[in-house]
Amino acid sequence: xxxxxxxxxxxxxxxxxxxxxxxxxxxxxxxxxxxxxxxxxxxxxxxxxxxxxxxxxxxxxxxxxxxxxxxxxxxxxxxxxxxxxxxxxxxxxxxxxxxxxxxxxxxxxxxxxxxxxxxxxxxxxxxxxxxxxxxxxxxxxxxxxxxxxxxxxxxxxxxxxxxxxxxxxxxxxxxxxxxxxxxxxxxxxxxxxxxxxxxxxxxxxxxxxxxxxxxxxxxxxxxxxxxxxxxxxxxxxxxxxxxxxxxxxxxxxxxxxxxxxxxxxxxxxxxxxxxxxxxxxxxxxxxxxxxxxxxxxxxxxxxxxxxxxxxxxxxxxxxxxxxxxxxxxxxxxxxxxxxxxxxxxxxxxxxxxxxxxxxxxxxxxxxxxxxxxxxxxxxxxxxxxxxxxxxxxxxxxxxxxxxxxxxxxxxxxxxxxxxxxxxxxxxxxxxxxxxxxxxxxxxxxxxxxxxxxxxxxxxxxxxxxxxxxxxxxxxxxxxxxxxxxxxxxxxxxxxxxxxxxxxxx
Amino acid sequence: xxxxxxxxxxxxxxxxxxxxxxxxxxxxxxxxxxxxxxxxxxxxxxxxxxxxxxxxxxxxxxxxxxxxxxxxxxxxxxxxxxxxxxxxxxxxxxxxxxxxxxxxxxxxxxxxxxxxxxxxxxxxxxxxxxxxxxxxxxxxxxxxxxxxxxxxxxxxxxxxxxxxxxxxxxxxxxxxxxxxxxxxxxxxxxxxxxxxxxxxxxxxxxxxxxxxxxxxxxxxxxxxxxxxxxxxxxxxxxxxxxxxxxxxxxxxxxxxxxxxxxxxxxxxxxxxxxxxxxxxxxxxxxxxxxxxxxxxxxxxxxxxxxxxxxxxxxx
Numbered sequence: 001x002x003x004x005x006x007x008x009x010x011x012x013x014x015x016x017x018x019x020x021x022x023x024x025x026x027x028x029x030x031x032x033x034x035x036x037x038x039x040x041x042x043x044x045x046x047x048x049x050x051x052x053x054x055x056x057x058x059x060x061x062x063x064x065x066x067x068x069x070x071x072x073x074x075x076x077x078x079x080x081x082x083x084x085x086x087x088x089x090x091x092x093x094x095x096x097x098x099x100x101x102x103x104x105x106x107x108x109x110x111x112x113x114x115x116x117x118x119x120x121x122x123x124x125x126x127x128x129x130x131x132x133x134x135x136x137x138x139x140x141x142x143x144x145x146x147x148x149x150x151x152x153x154x155x156x157x158x159x160x161x162x163x164x165x166x167x168x169x170x171x172x173x174x175x176x177x178x179x180x181x182x183x184x185x186x187x188x189x190x191x192x193x194x195x196x197x198x199x200x201x202x203x204x205x206x207x208x209x210x211x212x213x214x215x216x217x218x219x220x221x222x223x224x225x226x227x228x229x230x231x232x233x234x235x236x237x238x239x240x241x242x243x244x245x246x247x248x249x250x251x252x253x254x255x256x257x258x259x260x261x262x263x264x265x266x267x268x269x270x271x272x273x274x275x276x277x278x279x280x281x282x283x284x285x286x287x288x289x290x291x292x293x294x295x296x297x298x299x300x301x302x303x304x305x306x307x308x309x310x311x312x313x314x315x316x317x318x319x320x321x322x323x324x325x326x327x328x329x330x331x332x333x334x335x336x337x338x339x340x341x342x343x344x345x346x347x348x349x350x351x352x353x354x355x356x357x358x359x360x361x362x363x364x365x366x367x368x369x370x371x372x373x374x375x376x377x378x379x380x381x382x383x384x385x386x387x388x389x390x391x392x393x394x395x396x397x398x399x400x401x402x403x404x405x406x407x408x409x410x411x412x413x414x415x416x417x418x419x420x421x422x423x424x425x426x427x428x429x430x431x432x433x434x435x436x437x438x439x440x441x442x443x444x445x446x447x448x449x450x451x452x453x454x455x456x457x458x459x460x461x462x463x464x465x466x467x468x469x470x471x472x473x474x475x476x477x478x479x480x481x482x483x484x485x486x487x488x489x490x491x492x493x494x495x496x497x498x499x500x501x502x503x504x505x
Numbered sequence: 506x507x508x509x510x511x512x513x514x515x516x517x518x519x520x521x522x523x524x525x526x527x528x529x530x531x532x533x534x535x536x537x538x539x540x541x542x543x544x545x546x547x548x549x550x551x552x553x554x555x556x557x558x559x560x561x562x563x564x565x566x567x568x569x570x571x572x573x574x575x576x577x578x579x580x581x582x583x584x585x586x587x588x589x590x591x592x593x594x595x596x597x598x599x600x601x602x603x604x605x606x607x608x609x610x611x612x613x614x615x616x617x618x619x620x621x622x623x624x625x626x627x628x629x630x631x632x633x634x635x636x637x638x639x640x641x642x643x644x645x646x647x648x649x650x651x652x653x654x655x656x657x658x659x660x661x662x663x664x665x666x667x668x669x670x671x672x673x674x675x676x677x678x679x680x681x682x683x684x685x686x687x688x689x690x691x692x693x694x695x696x697x698x699x700x701x702x703x704x705x706x707x708x709x710x711x712x713x714x715x716x717x718x719x720x721x722x723x724x725x726x727x728x729x730x731x732x733x734x735x736x737x738x739x740x741x742x743x744x745x746x747x748x749x750x751x752x753x754x755x756x757x758x759x760x761x762x763x764x765x766x767x768x769x770x771x772x773x774x775x776x777x778x779x780x781x782x783x784x785x786x787x788x789x790x791x792x793x794x795x796x797x798x799x800x801x802x803x804x805x806x807x808x809x810x811x812x813x814x815x816x817x818x819x820x
Contacts, residue, residue, distance in 0.1 A: 060702055081704025098699055100568075100691040100762075109692060110703035112685050120683045 046411025182300030256472025295474030517764025532784030562721020577747030613719020617712030
């Protein structure tokens with residue numbers, strides 16, 4: 001275990017740090033200290049500057065002004081490998097491994113030198129060492145010689161964990177990684193975090209799950225709109241205190257839905273029958289009612305994420321039928337959109353937003369037919385007004401709608417996705433992990449938005465690995481296991497996570 | 506090597522073998538007497554080695570997501586420079602190889618540097634530069650056909666051509682599998698931004714890929730002029746016709762990358778292309794018909810062999 005004395009020694013000093021993107025000031029004169037041997041959480045709303053700060057520390061972004069002092073020495077990492085050489089590493093929010101390379105090549109990417117003699121790389125030795133590392137982490141199922149493309153998102157995240165921690169870095173940044181992992185994956189990560197801490201090294205932990213922050217961290221620094229707010233000891237604060245510090249005022253009003261026992265309409269708006277996707281879903285039958293929020297939960301690989309795609313006509317080789325109340329069969333995406341179905345994917349960067357396009361383009365994309373005039377011409381003003389309205393409705397933090405989506409934080413990208421479908425006024429909305437990487441305030445906004453949509457007769461399918469939000473928001477929860485429905489639970493005040501976990505495992 | 510990889514490469518080899526047998530079989534049935542004997546096949550293979558050498562070099566550029574329209578101009582210029590070094594400067598074989606190799610690398614350096622510095626697509630940069638290379642070749646040749654004397658044509662016949670090509674393939678294989686360049690080639694092709702964050706000097710490795718490609722095209726130029734005995738410096742983008750065969754071979758490499766045998770696929774792919782070419786010649790088919798059918802045949806082969814995963818985006 002780490003000694004109390006070690007924990008009071010300063011490892012990293014952040015001094016007067018500033019960073020701007022164009023006219024947006026992302027980090028404003030931030031200063032605070034991080035100690036040795038602690039899990040130091042960094043919290044704040046989306047766009048508060050957490051990721052920008054850690055990206056500067058790990059060399060992904062350059063520093064405008066200010067300095068980082070690591071163990072008394074000023075550092076200016078030029079890139080991730082340079083940061084690694086200073087003893088700093090990062091596990092990023094989205095996928096950080098490279099296709100086309102083996103697991104071993106990914107683990108040692110940028111650090112191949114020690115395997116190279118006279119310009120020739122000793123691939124055999126590299127694979128051997130990578131396999132030993134994977135074994136030491138307990139990830140024996142991952143083979144170093146296999147292509148990284150052979151593994152799923154979660155296993156690739158585990159490879160990233162090995163890559164970021166195998167060389168005993170002094171500081172490991174874990175940037176909103178846990179929300180991308182299932183419970184098993186999270187447990188693996190927690191074990192690694194414990195080991196790092198026990199060795200006297202430091203973790204900078206970014207997460208929007210405040211309970212997780214309180215459970216896992218020793219110290220918490222709060223940022224708001226790029227400004228340093230406070231540093232507190234986890235044992236001295238409650239979740240409510242953190243919410244207040246993050247938002248700058250009391251977070252009032254309902255978080256989840258507060259109604260219980262209200263009857264859901266009998267009117268079926270969508271029915272799925274014998275829906276199967278090879279290797280992912282097996283003969284799924286369910287109905288979605290008007291004004292209902294239907295939840296899908298389970299372990300990450302249970303097949304629940306494929307349900308959203310299957311309904312939206314985005315699954316390949318899907319069999320069975322997805323039918324609307326008027327008899328329309330949904331077999332492809334254009335038909336789904338035409339019949340007022342919306343879908344947001346879990347994989348936001350690759351499947352939901354067009355990164356190198358503006359916020360305006362992203363919001364208007366599925367609504368262009370409605371926005372065009374009789375001659376099929378598009379008016380820039382009309383598009384701008386449309387995008388501006390819905391971006392503002394969703395409180396997207398932006399300079400204007402011309403800003404590229406790639407410049408936005410993870411949570412703000414999600415707001416753009418939601419603004420797109422609200423603008424489309426879809427009747428059936430399929431939300432896969434809608435609050436992944438989203439801060440407490442926006443989460444509340446999304447929950448309230450879902451509640452309003454439900455009350456106005458819209459139907460929602462909510463797929464989530466967050467059991468509490470399923471319990472808090474859904475009229476009915478379907479639990480998936482091995483591609484099949486393993487149980488179904490109705491909304492109730494007495495429902496807790498244990499009821500769902502029993503069905504999941 | 507694990508079981509899965511072995512199965513993957515075996516499968517790749519089987520598909521390639523099947524394509525060789527299929528293309529040979531079709532023409533053997535159509536024209537049994539003047540096509541496809543053992544000796545014929547050996548000479549088709551010999552001819553295919555020339556383009557294979559250029560294609561394995563070009564593979565580094567293509568995998569990084571770039572393109573090169575100056576392949577033909579590079580071959581032409583390097584062949585003329587090699588020939589001038591060997592004959593006019595009297596440097597013999599050393600002049601031929603070093604001249605062509607250096608010229609090819611230099612052209613690659615120009616391609617890479619202009620592409621990196623100008624920040625415009627590689628396709629446009631290399632198209633523009635191809636015009637300049639053609640003009641330079643024409644100037645060096647003085648508008649006259651450059652002929653390699655008979656005593657300097659060892660690499661135009663067996664075993665010289667096979668030895669030179671084999672050396673080139675081994676060098677390419679080592680670069681791709683046993684050096685950082687190979688790993689970084691795939692890393693940059695996969696995600697340039699992440700590669701940059703891993704400390705990889707992306708621009709440096711892009712320029713290096715062009716230089717490597719140029720070097721292999723220089724060796725291809727040696728084989729080309731040795732095989733054909735002379736080279737005419739054409740202008741007005743006429744050198745573009747030389748782009749086709751190495752590029753097609755490279756497509757085979759990209760298509761078979763997932764089986765772990767890209768370089769082997771390039772060599773066998775070029776052989777298949779040559780079987781089809783010589784098959785048409787044996788049939789006496791008009792050039793236009795040959796081009797149409799060859800084009801279609803290659804599209805079909807690449808479509809069938811490139812098993813894209815469902816939903817995978819192809820650009």
